[in-house]
Amino acid sequence: MSALVLGHMNPDTDSIISAIAACELYKKRGFDVKACAQGDPTPESKFVLEKFGLTAPEVVKDVTGKEVFLVDYSDLAQAPAGLADATVKGIVDHHKLGDVTTSSPLECWIWPVGCTATVLTSMYEFYGVEIPRGLAGGMLCAILSDTVIFKSPTCTEADKKAVAKLAKIAGVNDVEALGIEMFKVKSAVDGTPMRDLVNRDYKDFNMNGNKVGIGQLEVVDLSILDKVKAGLQAEIEKVKAEGGRHSVFLLLTDIMKEGSEMLIASDDPSVVEKAFGAKPQGNSVWLNGVMSRKKQVVPNFEKAFK
């Protein structure tokens, strides 16, 4: 039985592409593995897969009894059903260390860089395995997506170096143009159900015993979202109520203006001011310079919830 290589819930481009990239590398190292994902690719991920001739990973929602390699997360809240009855063989990630534990030794590559695909680029180098041309294009896009074309504070020198290397392999001359083309696809919201927009890049966290959901929509111009903002607010209220959550926050990130409007649904909206020192106006607040959920939002809320 093949071990499954899979990313987090509501897979983003890094989660999809890094599952493919890790799987490819594990195969070359002699493991019997299969790339999977916990959901269908987003429009952005579809664009990347098609552009570079890659196949979307099989969707798997339960891993009971399986061997698994995790990419792009180490939190139980983002894991598929049955993880407690699965054997975690390895983790490749670039987030904080979550609450996944194991009974046996495993292989973890977790680095404080902007993207899991960056860690994987180094792993390919370490093992002396060549990255196939199409996969390099996908990994390049994953890094551009996670680092918001190098604008996010999560972006490191290692990410830039990886992009330079991958662009060469993939034959991409204008990396920024590719990034903007991809973010334009990501910005499209017309005809998409509200729930899908909220879920596009959504994660639940356990903050001092409180279930807190944080989603993010990145657009090239915030005005694109004007006509859906009221609908999104109503939808996060629903998500909050359904899951017994303390709060649901949705970041509407303008990648050109480099900041985020945060929509708020919370049992205690004062946590927002505690976390960011900015007073919400109604159900939302503008957070200047805030681009990264991981680096600028989650740690602030974790402190505020303590």
Added chain:
Amino acid sequence: MSALVLGHMNPDTDSIISAIAACELYKKRGFDVKACAQGDPTPESKFVLEKFGLTAPEVVKDVTGKEVFLVDYSDLAQAPAGLADATVKGIVDHHKLGDVTTSSPLECWIWPVGCTATVLTSMYEFYGVEIPRGLAGGMLCAILSDTVIFKSPTCTEADKKAVAKLAKIAGVNDVEALGIEMFKVKSAVDGTPMRDLVNRDYKDFNMNGNKVGIGQLEVVDLSILDKVKAGLQAEIEKVKAEGGRHSVFLLLTDIMKEGSEMLIASDDPSVVEKAFGAKPQGNSVWLNGVMSRKKQVVPNFEKAFK
């Protein structure tokens, strides 16, 4: 303020040497760090430090408010006081993934190999940093100690390759002779208080809500321990009672016969038979072929406690 690089409680040779080795590498990479340990070196570790001209790390028992890099563990039960109020910047390890979590991204190198010093040997290679001659000797000994001179089932090809590389740098021609010399030092028990013998390589685990302590003494011939066995049994009963533990087990490992006698102090000794399928005789049981706490003892007990 320097970040502290430190191993687990009751430091063994790997924990001591890997703290020094990781510290040296982090320094070369530009971090401001200091090698520490949670206790004084054992006789075995002292022998290694002296033989290769290395300095014992400073003893630190509380890390409140500090930045820390962990080596050789990722379990809160093996962490110093104040870890919850420290910032974990990185982990180098070769055990199962424990329950340490972080609020921010960090750097983890955790591999399923026989020794943390093996992972560090690869890290030096990855970063293109030369291992100093004395340090290479220390790392070599750490691997020989953890893998019981390659006899433990935890030993991998990576460990053997690392030893070959380190022996060359350190100028050690007969690796096995060095290993046996070291294990003879480790075998000496005369004049050592019982508590020190129990603690020499002792770890607490949380097994399905039960606090379970497992210690190990490795000797070149089990008969060395005949005269202290009754004292050790009485001592683990005390350790069990003092800490509100469910069980304390002490493995007396004969590295030449390749097996362990396990002394038992438990609220429910039937877990031993459940875990190993062997019936204890009085307070002890012989486990043929069992050399590794990590690979052959902890996983079996974890299943038995489920």
